Amino acid sequence: MQIRRLTRALLGKAAVLALLLPGVPAVMLTATAPPAAALDNGLAATPQMGFNDWNAFGCNVSEALIKSTADAMHSNGMQAAGYDYVNIDDCWMTSTRDANGNLVPDPAKFPDGITGTAAYVHGLGLKLGIYEDGGTATCAGYPGSLGHERQDAASFASWGVDYLKYDNCNNTGVSATTRYTTMRDALAATGRPILFSLCNWGQESVWTWGAPVGDSWRTTGDISAGYGSMLANFHANVGLGAFAGPGHWNDPDMLEVGNGMSTTEDRTEFSLWAEMAAPLISGTTITTASADTLGILTNRGVIAVDQDPLGKQGQLIANNGGLDVLAKPLANGDIAVALFNENSAAATISTSAAAIGKTGAAGYTLTDLWSGATGRTTGAISATVPGHGTVMYRVAGGSSGPIPSGVVSATGAGKCLDVPWGWTTPGTQPEIWDCNGGGNQVWTQTPSGQLTVYGAGSTMCLDAYNNQTTPGTKVEIWNCNGQTNQQWRLNSNGTITGVQSGLCLDVTGGSTVNGALAELWTCNGGSNQQWKLS
Incomplete structure (x- = not known):
């Protein structure tokens, strides 16, 4: 264990992961690192x-x-x-x-x-x-x-x-x-x-x-x-x-x-x-x-x-068995939504205005970019998509904000909730670690209250072990399954509570050191139970 920690401290998590886990896609490790300044040649303001x-x-x-x-x-x-x-x-x-x-x-x-x-x-x-x-x-x-x-x-x-x-x-x-x-x-x-x-x-x-x-x-x-x-x-x-x-x-x-x-x-x-x-x-x-x-x-x-001048790449916000939802913010406030069916049989793919970052309207206009048809919705966005097909909408109306995704930081420790080594093995216990922009520190709050790791579209959820509801229950990552032990409330007082247990997400023993594990504990107002999604 000491060798593992020393190596990671010296080389940095992303570098070690690249060496030890060649099968893990690089996006898991570094997808939220800030990009470098663009080449200053005045070209490709939009994709060529x-x-x-x-x-x-x-x-x-x-x-x-x-x-x-x-x-x-x-x-x-x-x-x-x-x-x-x-x-x-x-x-x-x-x-x-x-x-x-x-x-x-x-x-x-x-x-x-x-x-x-x-x-x-x-x-x-x-x-x-x-x-x-x-x-x-x-x-x-x-x-x-x-x-x-x-x-x-x-x-x-x-x-x-x-x-x-x-x-x-x-x-x-x-x-x-x-x-x-x-x-x-x-x-x-x-x-x-x-x-x-x-x-x-x-x-x-x-x-x-x-x-x-x-x-x-x-x-x-x-x-x-x-x-x-x-x-x-x-x-x-x-x-x-x-x-x-x-x-x-x-x-x-x-x-x-x-x-x-x-x-x-x-x-x-x-x-x-x-x-x-x-x-x-x-x-x-x-x-x-x-x-x-x-x-x-x-x-x-x-x-x-x-070619939208805002220049944002669309984000995968849901992936359910090969039924994908992508959302791309546009310069005028619209959102481009792609409903992509990776599978061979037709399927219904659904999302919502809230899930793509739209708020503040009684209804929204949907323009089908392939058929040209327009319609209205109060929030539901859904289509039957043929196998290997994509339905693409431009969604207008209301206000556009960011899809809720970011780093969950332990404010008392000044560190981030982290999956060790970028592992994706179910049962891996999250810990706190110095914030470094790695994908293993990126959590997304889904409309159903889950917290997925590795960014929007991931199918690995923060999970209360074995549906347990007693103080000291470990938290882990597990395949998302919709159960209440994978549903969380991000409260205005800075706590994160499990819907099933009512217990608070807690840094074990009030520790502030790298590697301290997260668990569930009775809510007590301690600084080791203060978190922020940012």
Whole structure:
């Protein structure tokens, strides 16, 4: 036990957890840490929108493809809907640099060079993006930029490039922070505004350091055109909202809309990416896109949620057996709500105005962002959602406040209620520990009076052991089950009492030291029974 405490004190809880619990998602450990200041390049005030050729074409990129795609975006409504980047991915260059060490566009694929392609795209009022890699070679084996950052950035700027997707292959073990920061500085030195998209696959917890380095960062591995891949990327990205905002966005990878999922699944991906304030980069064949695909990609109501200037990522506020509710506050006071059915069978998903942070109105207006239908509710928000489907509402009216979630602090001790090591094992006893912003100190009060740990949407509840109601009963975390031993009242006098027992949440023995356990005890007005959710 002494070794455990010494190690945690020296290294910090999040660092030790990352070493000891590789299976625990990083979001559990650090989702509430304050984000770093955003990269100050004046770009990506809202998540970037555009096209990238890789998902549909792989290495078969060419000047003709990029020009025809730009033409299609210009005429089919995508450009008018906000898509402005036309991005070239891997395989655009020759296999070796020239005698001066410069990258060379493949003359067979790009007979007018990148300069000519950029000029064509710019002539349509669009912008051109390009791909490189922060290693010795790209993922397809072409020359990488490691050790050539200044030279390559200067080439991109001289060619008229507006966007750089920077990959992570063949990186020789050099840390991502070093490699990506070096290219950031090289781009800045050119004097040309170039949006910098970090594509390091979510490695090294990029969301914790990416804000001052890039305009967006991949939080996941590569997506593929299947529901399971899309769902996995959603799960990996959804809990990272504390790190994103204007100029610095979480990126769960490109859209697979139009590439083989069902129309229902395509709508879900587009809805969830918008709700998470993710970049909207289409990866389909734009020139032959179906009416359904274009209808999804150009849905103005859903795009407005993604592009909302407040820049808040939607928060998962409920997850009941794969029936998810997400809420995203918008700049005008509305809330965007996504009801997502992860399962294959249709199901009813319900929430309320109060649960999404709405108060103070006799009724609220619901606008279905896919059907366009509007209606009124006094508070209930509910829909029958098809399997793998999402119903998305914009909720207007009343006042919008924060979803009740935060740190439960023991005011007498000046510490936070903490789950040791970020464990999720039922029966783990919470303790007090120095407040550190870790997800294992984030508690959410649900509408039914539960206190869930690891932020909104978690299914681990603060629980009175074995339904016991005697002083000294231990508290623990347990799978949420709706019983009264998991219901708590946050009282105006600073106490937290169990609904079942009437006893107060108490720091054992009045201790103020790290590691002191929490329990239930007769309410006595002691400072060790004073708590605050903040």
